[in-house]
Amino acid sequence: MTNETAEYSLSRPCRKVPQWDIETDIAIIGFGASGASAAIEAASAGAKVTLFEATSGNGGTSALSGGEIYLGGNGGTPIQNAAGFSDDTEALYQYLLMAGGPNADAAKVRLYADNSLKHYEWLLAQGVEYKNSFIPQRIVEPDTDDCLIWSGSEEAWPFSEQAKPCPRGHTPKFMGMGAGRYLMDKLAARVTALGVDVRYDSRAVALITDESSRVIGIVIRNAGKDSYVRARKGVALCAGGFVMNREMVKKNAPWMLQSNHPIGTVDDGSGITMGQSVGGAAINMSEGFVTLPWYPPESLIKGIFINERGQRYINEDCYHGRTAHHGMQQRSTRLFSLQDSETYGEPLFGQFAKIGIAGTGDTWEEVEKELELPAGSLTTTVELYNRFAAEGSDLLFHKAKKWLKPLNKPPFVALDCRIDVCFYPTFTLGGLDTLPTGEVLNADRKPIAGLYAAGRTACGLPRWGEGYSSGMSLADATFFGRQLGSRVVSVA
Amino acid sequence: MTNETAEYSLSRPCRKVPQWDIETDIAIIGFGASGASAAIEAASAGAKVTLFEATSGNGGTSALSGGEIYLGGNGGTPIQNAAGFSDDTEALYQYLLMAGGPNADAAKVRLYADNSLKHYEWLLAQGVEYKNSFIPQRIVEPDTDDCLIWSGSEEAWPFSEQAKPCPRGHTPKFMGMGAGRYLMDKLAARVTALGVDVRYDSRAVALITDESSRVIGIVIRNAGKDSYVRARKGVALCAGGFVMNREMVKKNAPWMLQSNHPIGTVDDGSGITMGQSVGGAAINMSEGFVTLPWYPPESLIKGIFINERGQRYINEDCYHGRTAHHGMQQRSTRLFSLQDSETYGEPLFGQFAKIGIAGTGDTWEEVEKELELPAGSLTTTVELYNRFAAEGSDLLFHKAKKWLKPLNKPPFVALDCRIDVCFYPTFTLGGLDTLPTGEVLNADRKPIAGLYAAGRTACGLPRWGEGYSSGMSLADATFFGRQLGSRVVSVA
Numbered sequence: 001m002t003n004e005t006a007e008y009s010l011s012r013p014c015r016k017v018p019q020w021d022i023e024t025d026i027a028i029i030g031f032g033a034s035g036a037s038a039a040i041e042a043a044s045a046g047a048k049v050t051l052f053e054a055t056s057g058n059g060g061t062s063a064l065s066g067g068e069i070y071l072g073g074n075g076g077t078p079i080q081n082a083a084g085f086s087d088d089t090e091a092l093y094q095y096l097l098m099a100g101g102p103n104a105d106a107a108k109v110r111l112y113a114d115n116s117l118k119h120y121e122w123l124l125a126q127g128v129e130y131k132n133s134f135i136p137q138r139i140v141e142p143d144t145d146d147c148l149i150w151s152g153s154e155e156a157w158p159f160s161e162q163a164k165p166c167p168r169g170h171t172p173k174f175m176g177m178g179a180g181r182y183l184m185d186k187l188a189a190r191v192t193a194l195g196v197d198v199r200y201d202s203r204a205v206a207l208i209t210d211e212s213s214r215v216i217g218i219v220i221r222n223a224g225k226d227s228y229v230r231a232r233k234g235v236a237l238c239a240g241g242f243v244m245n246r247e248m249v250k251k252n253a254p255w256m257l258q259s260n261h262p263i264g265t266v267d268d269g270s271g272i273t274m275g276q277s278v279g280g281a282a283i284n285m286s287e288g289f290v291t292l293p294w295y296p297p298e299s300l301i302k303g304i305f306i307n308e309r310g311q312r313y314i315n316e317d318c319y320h321g322r323t324a325h326h327g328m329q330q331r332s333t334r335l336f337s338l339q340d341s342e343t344y345g346e347p348l349f350g351q352f353a354k355i356g357i358a359g360t361g362d363t364w365e366e367v368e369k370e371l372e373l374p375a376g377s378l379t380t381t382v383e384l385y386n387r388f389a390a391e392g393s394d395l396l397f398h399k400a401k402k403w404l405k406p407l408n409k410p411p412f413v414a415l416d417c418r419i420d421v422c423f424y425p426t427f428t429l430g431g432l433d434t435l436p437t438g439e440v441l442n443a444d445r446k447p448i449a450g451l452y453a454a455g456r457t458a459c460g461l462p463r464w465g466e467g468y469s470s471g472m473s474l475a476d477a478t479f480f481g482r483q484l485g486s487r488v489v490s491v492a
Numbered sequence: 493m494t495n496e497t498a499e500y501s502l503s504r505p506c507r508k509v510p511q512w513d514i515e516t517d518i519a520i521i522g523f524g525a526s527g528a529s530a531a532i533e534a535a536s537a538g539a540k541v542t543l544f545e546a547t548s549g550n551g552g553t554s555a556l557s558g559g560e561i562y563l564g565g566n567g568g569t570p571i572q573n574a575a576g577f578s579d580d581t582e583a584l585y586q587y588l589l590m591a592g593g594p595n596a597d598a599a600k601v602r603l604y605a606d607n608s609l610k611h612y613e614w615l616l617a618q619g620v621e622y623k624n625s626f627i628p629q630r631i632v633e634p635d636t637d638d639c640l641i642w643s644g645s646e647e648a649w650p651f652s653e654q655a656k657p658c659p660r661g662h663t664p665k666f667m668g669m670g671a672g673r674y675l676m677d678k679l680a681a682r683v684t685a686l687g688v689d690v691r692y693d694s695r696a697v698a699l700i701t702d703e704s705s706r707v708i709g710i711v712i713r714n715a716g717k718d719s720y721v722r723a724r725k726g727v728a729l730c731a732g733g734f735v736m737n738r739e740m741v742k743k744n745a746p747w748m749l750q751s752n753h754p755i756g757t758v759d760d761g762s763g764i765t766m767g768q769s770v771g772g773a774a775i776n777m778s779e780g781f782v783t784l785p786w787y788p789p790e791s792l793i794k795g796i797f798i799n800e801r802g803q804r805y806i807n808e809d810c811y812h813g814r815t816a817h818h819g820m821q822q823r824s825t826r827l828f829s830l831q832d833s834e835t836y837g838e839p840l841f842g843q844f845a846k847i848g849i850a851g852t853g854d855t856w857e858e859v860e861k862e863l864e865l866p867a868g869s870l871t872t873t874v875e876l877y878n879r880f881a882a883e884g885s886d887l888l889f890h891k892a893k894k895w896l897k898p899l900n901k902p903p904f905v906a907l908d909c910r911i912d913v914c915f916y917p918t919f920t921l922g923g924l925d926t927l928p929t930g931e932v933l934n935a936d937r938k939p940i941a942g943l944y945a946a947g948r949t950a951c952g953l954p955r956w957g958e959g960y961s962s963g964m965s966l967a968d969a970t971f972f973g974r975q976l977g978s979r980v981v982s983v984a
Contacts, residue, residue, distance in 0.1 A: 009936055009938075010933065010935065010936065011771055011773070011934040011935040011936045011938070012705065012771060012938075015703075015705075025882065048620045071898060101746065102742065102746035102749065103742050103743055103746045183574070211507070213504065213507075229893045248935075249772075250594065250595050250775070251595055251775040251776065251925070252775065252777070252778075253778075254593065254594035254981075255594075257594065269935075273935040273936075276768065276771070276773070277771050277934070279503055279504060279768070279769050281503075281768070282745075283743040284743065284744070285743060285744070286744075286745075286777070286778030309888045309889070309890075311803050329821065374880070374887035374888060376875075376876050376879065377887075377888060380876060381873040383868075383872075384868050384869065384872060387868065388866070395866035395869075396802075396866060396869060397801070405698040413733075422970070434744070441770075442504065442769070443502065443503040443740075443761075443765040443768060444501055444502065444503045444765075446501075446504075491570075492639060
């Protein structure tokens with residue numbers, strides 16, 4: 001062991017290979033959605049694919065998800081059409097560009113927007129089924145086998161002003177929540193059917209480079225023994241993000257440590273670190289997704305969020321991840337959702353998410369007092385909001401008219417959305433800079449020969465906590481996993 | 493040229509050396525404060541030092557600064573003592589730890605706090621002079637030759653609660669502003685006197701590594717010709733940050749692009765990128781300093797800042813960089829400083845910083861209207877603040893009592909602090925992870941043999957825009973430049 005770690009590590013490539021234990025065309029690291037999609041495309045094209053997974057089963061963090069994929073454009077999927085929506089490619093492009101934030105990758109967004117409908121068809125071809133149904137109410141994910149939902153901030157300011165709104169969250173036909181497992185079962189079955197050589201309990205510990213710095217293989221550790229894998233066409237890092245590596249989070253995105261609910265399986269940053277060890281550039285490393293499933297019922301959206309200074313901070317009708325992300329920037333551990341007797345409904349995920357009731361009252365003064373907020377801090381905010389709501393125009397935060405209603409019907413309730421108490425799941429959005437083909441880039445945006453990445457090891461479509469929408473990460477992982485799989489095969 | 497760039501680049505180390513054109517013990521890249529301090533210590537210890545500077549003169553971005561250095565602890569400097577302050581080492585330690593933010597480097601803070609008084613003496617020994625004087629008023633930097641000022645948020649919440657306040661900004665005895673040039677003249681004179689071989693117009697283009705990945709030299713480009721420099725003991729990257737590389741800022745700290753006033757000379761990120769090319773880990777890359785010199789006169793501190801939603805967002809008595817940093821997080825291009833006839837005074841740097849008057853009025857309603865803010869948004873905020881001020885306790889933002897005064901004496905003024913119009917200078921605070929000795933670390937925090945970094949190429953004491961205080965960056969650059977210089981020499 002001592003000799004081994006002295007020779008190489010996640011952060012230091014291996015340059016001395018005693019022998020090749022395994023030879024393959026493509027070594028894929030990680031059996032989540034991106035690794036599976038890459039494997040399917042590469043194997044379909046006739047390549048010999050070896051897929052290494054650190055754990056004893058497939059699915060990765062993708063299997064922990066709701067399985068939603070953000071799809072549309074090109075006139076719309078049949079499900080969008082049946083629900084009465086004709087989705088425009090440019091609207092999808094604009095929305096994703098905006099959702100990607102100030103450092104959005106226009107090339108990736110363009111490719112995805114143009115091919116999203118084809119990607120839907122590809123998913124069907126892999127055996128993923130979708131029910132032809134639409135849930136118009138605002139929810140987090142279906143607890144039925146229904147498909148289409150509003151899964152982002154499409155109808156909310158400022159997105160609604162720049163891109164024609166359309167629901168695009170497509171959830172597979174799976175009864176109940178957590179369709180990510182279903183999605184991965186389908187993809188994994190295809191991987192198996194295509195004869196991909198899958199090796200479980202096999203952890204990648206270092207890339208192998210030749211004298212010209214080309215990546216030619218990878219060292220895999222299984223039961224304490226290292227194997228040297230030659231990958232003739234390339235190594236694909238599909239090993240997830242880094243949210244489970246708390247030290248790495250601290251160094252890059254310390255704001256995320258406010259949440260003690262990282263969502264991940266392995267996600268130890270090893271894919272990113274190995275990429276960096278051969279000169280790969282990691283970008284956007286401070287960005288992350290965070291949410292709080294505070295609705296449904298959607299009537300809660302008519303309430304308002306305040307921080308512990310009594311200040312409102314967001315248009316409450318945007319995506320739950322956006323409200324939570326803004327909440328986490330408030331420098332306020334206590335956050336409250338204020339409701340009146342007409343808007344209040346017990347949060348569906350209240351118990352699960354630990355959203356309790358922080359205070360009640362027959363007047364807002366009483367609530368303010370019970371929350372121990374400075375006199376006047378909450379009440380002036382509610383007063384101002386109620387006036388805007390009555391006038392039908394939220395001049396401060398631009399919440400859409402349909403969600404505006406004066407909060408003036410007692411009794412009043414303040415929901416407890418404390419950051420240190422409630423369930424604020426979070427994962428990272430920074431990673432290796434890649435071309436749409438999956439080629440890993442160095443700081444000069446030059447490809448590193450033989451190295452590819454996709455999924456949360458790469459920095460893809462989703463790269464801005466403020467703009468994240470459900471289904472963006474799986475859309476990115478599956479679609480750009482596929483691009484990677486095709487590309488590796490095509491390189492001579 | 494084509495062959496050359498194919499062989500190596502900032503992001504790809506050079507591994508084939510036709511011949512050694514220059515041989516030295518230590519190659520230092522960059523002649524700012526950190527490079528100069530490293531050179532002085534290494535040369536004093538008898539090493540052969542070669543200093544490469546990309547421009548035609550010395551000073552780097554350090555020379556653009558006010559020349560303040562954050563010094564204290566250990567009972568206080570003679571200047572602190574003369575002003576009546578006995579600075580405590582633990583207070584300095586606590587303050588710097590807090591100022592460093594959630595990812596502060598405790599080892600560096602510890603070493604600096606323990607040795608800050610000795611560092612003051614070292615500065616004197618280099619010929620830097622300080623006048624024994626203290627300016628108790630809150631200013632940005634002296635426009636005289638005075639020395640000691642409050643250069644951070646020491647007396648402001650929450651810092652004041654955790655570390656006993658003491659003024660620690662030491663400005664050299666130089667008449668007028670911009671003492672950074674004076675400081676660099678003194679250090680540069682020492683560098684010359686010690687016989688350091690200084691090469692101007694010499695840009696580093698790639699590190700050179702041997703088979704074991706040890707850094708053994710650097711490629712230097714001068715007038716289009718590359719020289720291969722062998723550095724027997726090590727290469728020190730003291731090449732500044734990356735604020736002038738707007739693409740790199742976009743990839744790592746896009747929020748900083750709100751300011752169009754990057755402060756730098758070279759600062760193209762080349763030091764960081766070269767470090768990464770051999771496996772160096774860059775951390776905290778999203779952090780940056782930003783400010784707006786909105787005071788003096790200090791009476792303005794009695795006013796309040798609001799965003800374009802009429803919301804207050806900071807205790808205005810903290811350091812100007814902290815008020816500006818919080819302002820930039822407001823998602824509000826328009827920011828205002830509200831004043832009444834008793835607090836208003838023309839901002840000293842108003843013309844320079846483009847701080848104009850956005851609105852005036854005999855009532856706050858008039859001001860609100862003139863600013864075209866929604867009715868009630870500004871006035872309720874002022875009302876609430878005035879009540880807190882009258883009661884002597886700022887329950888929302890904890891501004892210290894001495895700065896509290898109801899803003900109720902007309903006429904009223906709103907100063908225009910627009911982010912896209914005013915002078916918000918900014919520079920980066922992320923960089924290579926290093927030990928206090930300057931050794932560059934990889935992602936596993938293992939040193940990379942032969943490679944060192946200091947100043948803004950490294951991630952040092954200042955690494956959190958919210959906590960930055962004037963003098964922290966030069967303190968870090970000079971002190972840890974020295975550590976680096978000593979360390980390189982001592983390694984066998």
